[in-house]
Amino acid sequence: MARVQRDGGDDSAPTTELPAVRDQGPPAVNGRANGRGAPMPADKVRAIPEAAVARLAVYLRVLSGMAEQGAVTVSSEELATAAGVNSAKLRKDLSYIGTYGTRGVGYEVDVLTSEIERVLGLTRQQKVAVVGIGNLGHALANYGGFPGRGFPVEALFDVDPDLIGIPVGGLPVNHIDDIPDICAKRKIAIGVIATPPTAAQAVCDRLVEGGVHCVLNFAPVVLQVPEHVEVRKVDLAIELQILSFHVARNAEQRVSRRTAAARASSNGEVV
Amino acid sequence: MARVQRDGGDDSAPTTELPAVRDQGPPAVNGRANGRGAPMPADKVRAIPEAAVARLAVYLRVLSGMAEQGAVTVSSEELATAAGVNSAKLRKDLSYIGTYGTRGVGYEVDVLTSEIERVLGLTRQQKVAVVGIGNLGHALANYGGFPGRGFPVEALFDVDPDLIGIPVGGLPVNHIDDIPDICAKRKIAIGVIATPPTAAQAVCDRLVEGGVHCVLNFAPVVLQVPEHVEVRKVDLAIELQILSFHVARNAEQRVSRRTAAARASSNGEVV
DNA sequence: ATCTGTGAAATCCTTCACAGCG
DNA sequence: CGCTGTGAAGGATTTCACAGAT
Numbered sequence: 001m002a003r004v005q006r007d008g009g010d011d012s013a014p015t016t017e018l019p020a021v022r023d024q025g026p027p028a029v030n031g032r033a034n035g036r037g038a039p040m041p042a043d044k045v046r047a048i049p050e051a052a053v054a055r056l057a058v059y060l061r062v063l064s065g066m067a068e069q070g071a072v073t074v075s076s077e078e079l080a081t082a083a084g085v086n087s088a089k090l091r092k093d094l095s096y097i098g099t100y101g102t103r104g105v106g107y108e109v110d111v112l113t114s115e116i117e118r119v120l121g122l123t124r125q126q127k128v129a130v131v132g133i134g135n136l137g138h139a140l141a142n143y144g145g146f147p148g149r150g151f152p153v154e155a156l157f158d159v160d161p162d163l164i165g166i167p168v169g170g171l172p173v174n175h176i177d178d179i180p181d182i183c184a185k186r187k188i189a190i191g192v193i194a195t196p197p198t199a200a201q202a203v204c205d206r207l208v209e210g211g212v213h214c215v216l217n218f219a220p221v222v223l224q225v226p227e228h229v230e231v232r233k234v235d236l237a238i239e240l241q242i243l244s245f246h247v248a249r250n251a252e253q254r255v256s257r258r259t260a261a262a263r264a265s266s267n268g269e270v271v
Numbered sequence: 272m273a274r275v276q277r278d279g280g281d282d283s284a285p286t287t288e289l290p291a292v293r294d295q296g297p298p299a300v301n302g303r304a305n306g307r308g309a310p311m312p313a314d315k316v317r318a319i320p321e322a323a324v325a326r327l328a329v330y331l332r333v334l335s336g337m338a339e340q341g342a343v344t345v346s347s348e349e350l351a352t353a354a355g356v357n358s359a360k361l362r363k364d365l366s367y368i369g370t371y372g373t374r375g376v377g378y379e380v381d382v383l384t385s386e387i388e389r390v391l392g393l394t395r396q397q398k399v400a401v402v403g404i405g406n407l408g409h410a411l412a413n414y415g416g417f418p419g420r421g422f423p424v425e426a427l428f429d430v431d432p433d434l435i436g437i438p439v440g441g442l443p444v445n446h447i448d449d450i451p452d453i454c455a456k457r458k459i460a461i462g463v464i465a466t467p468p469t470a471a472q473a474v475c476d477r478l479v480e481g482g483v484h485c486v487l488n489f490a491p492v493v494l495q496v497p498e499h500v501e502v503r504k505v506d507l508a509i510e511l512q513i514l515s516f517h518v519a520r521n522a523e524q525r526v527s528r529r530t531a532a533a534r535a536s537s538n539g540e541v542v
Numbered sequence: 543a544t545c546t547g548t549g550a551a552a553t554c555c556t557t558c559a560c561a562g563c564g
Numbered sequence: 565c566g567c568t569g570t571g572a573a574g575g576a577t578t579t580c581a582c583a584g585a586t
Contacts, residue, residue: 048516049554049555050554050555051554051555051556052555053513053516054509054513057508057509057512057513058493058509060512061491061492061493061508061509062493075566075567075568076567076568077567082493083493084493084494084495086556086557087567088556088557088558088559089555089556089557091567091568091569091570092555092556092557092569092570094568094569095568095569095570099568099569101567101568101569102563102564102567102568103562103563103564103566103567103568103569104563104564104565104566104567104568105564105566105567105568106566106567106568107568119516119519120512120513120515120516120519121515121516121518121519121520121522122512122515124519126511126514126515126518128511134410135406135409135410135413136407136410138406138410139405139406139407139409139410140507142406143507150511150512150515151511151515189518190511190514190515190518213517213518213521214514214515214517214518216507216510216511216514220332221332222329222332222333222353222354222355223355224355228521230514230517230521232510232513232514234505234507234510236411236414236487236505237328237332238325238328238329238332239487239503239505240397240399240421240422240461240487241328241331241391241393241421242324242325242328242391242503243397243461243485243487243501243503244391244392244393244397244421244422244461244485245319245324245390245391245392246484246485246501247392247397247460247461247484247485248391248392248395249392250484250499251392320576320577321576322576322577322578323577346544346545346546347545347546347547348545357578357579358545359578359579359580359581360577360578360579362545362546362547362548363547363548363577363578363579365546365547366546366547366548370546370547372545372546372547373545373546373585373586374544374545374546374547374584374585374586375543375544375545375546375585375586376544376545376546376586377545377546378546
């Protein structure tokens with residue numbers, strides 16, 4: 001067995017679930033007295049909230065846009081607006097990675113950029129394998145935007161014999177049976193699953209076998225993985241259904257507001 | 272100008288409000304007059320946490336898989352495991368939509384399925400438009416899996432003159448200038464943006480002009496939208512960067528654990 | 543005996559608001 | 565004076581743990 005169910009998505013949503021750092025010490029839980037003002041032992045890089053990590057990636061993108069336009073410094077207010085958050089949240093997020101701002105002025109775009117890159121581990125390249133070279137797999141393999149050259153695609157896999165050996169985006173397609181071998185040899189860090197749902201779990205197992213610890217899953221299934229493996233999912237159906245919920249909710253709100261208005265007006269009230 | 276920055280991504284938003292079920296408006300939307308499952312006090316039917324909505328969609332998928340395999344009832348523990356959450360969370364989530372379980376037994380698969388569908392608004396069809404018919408757009412337009420017949424794709428748009436008029440997945444491509452008109456005429460509920468980042472904001476503005484209130488954004492930009500519009504984003508780059516963060520973190524943990532172990536063993540401690 | 547439904551506690555995240563630096 | 569950095573307050577979400585139904 002040894003399978004643990006976890007998901008990364010959405011998360012999201014928000015939903016983003018943290019890898020449960022479950023330390024089940026026999027005695028009490030760790031006194032999480034995170035010494036605030038006290039400088040913490042450099043040993044322990046303190047946890048950055050999962051939600052903040054996701055936003056740091058957004059800030060990074062916004063910053064790179066600003067750099068292109070020649071911006072040298074930026075205030076928390078500007079950056080926050082461009083990133084779609086409020087400025088208090090942005091400052092709090094940045095405070096998790098250190099203090100790189102100048103009071104009365106703002107942040108230097110390039111300093112902030114490289115600090116975020118450092119925290120996100122973007123200074124090393126993470127090799128990516130894409131499994132499932134259908135419509136979506138093609139899109140992913142060609143995604144010039146596997147962005148900022150931090151995530152080179154270094155292996156492609158499919159079952160279809162007609163695809164094996166064919167180069168896609170300059171890289172030949174291998175058979176999924178070779179996943180464990182090839183991933184291990186090429187030291188693939190991240191596996192992207194773009195297969196039909198029925199194949200996804202088997203593919204995932206082989207990726208794990210090949211030493212892959214991080215999986216990005218586009219297949220509409222919940223993957224079961226061992227504890228040390230991190231899965232994030234991108235799920236079209238679920239995104240649509242969440243939007244659907246909001247449509248329904250808004251429709252109902254509109255109805256009940258209209259009813260209220262009608263009732264009020266028939267009472268001579270002003271709404 | 273009245274742009275409000277919000278994003279739908281995997282961040283958590285305040286809990287969404289469900290319609291106040293006040294007195295019966297017109298024939299109205301909330302047919303929650305189910306005699307069998309206990310609805311729940313009208314003034315308590317207020318809000319379903321955003322995070323729970325996302326998971327309800329997951330449960331729905333797991334349930335449909337179970338139904339296919341002939342399952343009639345399911346316990347919270349089984350369903351939770353299959354969905355990758357713990358059972359307390361699952362039960363809490365289900366409690367937001369009513370009480371449809373049987374103590375000592377579990378839930379009936381078909382009852383639960385239709386109740387979740389009802390809450391998510393999947394009883395009505397939501398028409399979808401896809402903008403940007405590149406690799407990804409193709410994948411989306413052909414996605415037989417715009418799943419469970421709840422989300423028919425009813426309009427396609429692109430700028431490329433060579434594409435206009437060409438049918439993709441049985442539907443002709445229109446020019447993006449026609450977005451407002453066509454969306455309004457066909458009563459599109461959800462717009463999916465699969466354009467290059469530079470075009471995304473303009474496309475989004477036109478969708479909103481056409482009366483679209485929900486947007487699913489695949490372009491790597493933060494969209495600015497009016498308040499009444501709901502945006503969710505799917506961002507490959509950000510997903511990869513979040514995974515990258517976990518790679519980095521795990522690497523550090525592994526290092527520090529090794530150091531700790533070394534230190535401990537040189538002290539004769541047991542780890 | 544088993545499994546749901548749910549208050550209450552614990553945890554995680556966001557927002558406020560202001561001290562303090564440049 | 566303007567803007568950052570951050571305790572503290574306020575919410576939201578998750579987990580606990582158990583009463584109660586079958």
